[in-house]
Amino acid sequence: MLQGIHHTAIICSDYQRSRAFYVELLGLKVVAENYRAERDSWKLDLALPDGCQIELFSFPEPPARPSRPEACGLRHLAFRVDDLDDAIAHLHHADIAVEPVRVDPFTNKRFTFFADPDGLPLELYEIQP
Structure with a gap:
């Protein structure tokens, strides 16, 4: 379906x-x-x-989001990237704060979070080709 x-x-x-x-x-x-x-x-x-x-x-x-990120509803939006270090460097070049890189304990994939201009949590999740 x-x-x-x-x-x-x-x-x-x-x-x-x-x-x-x-x-x-x-x-x-x-x-x-x-x-x-x-x-x-x-x-x-x-x-x-x-x-x-x-x-x-x-x-x-528009009303403000109730809390970040544990409010009921959509928690964050994740983008797939081929090279996490490259993506982080691009964000740093634009003075966008990025959280420290973490590793998903279940998939061993690297990921990090940053925020859009309204504080919406965005994730970069590395899937190498």
Whole structure:
């Protein structure tokens, strides 16, 4: 029945700042960008190389996330990378704080966390080709 994840939706507090973060820093491709006047809201569709998408939304005065990261609901968004050290260096070059690298005790894969402009926890998970 299910064949994969099509998209993840993110609501941001500052549309231009988050757009720059996901497009310019993380390198996601813009698929579509639309302003919905009736909702005073932007919707930006972004594509990852594997076909998955992120929908970035802006809304006037969205409520804050209850807590980080143990609030009920989505805990974090994980991106697959081929070279974790390369990805970390790219983030450090842009002055993005990255947590120390950890190793998953069950898979022996390396991973780390960083945050988007609104503090949404993002993970880099290394899967070497």
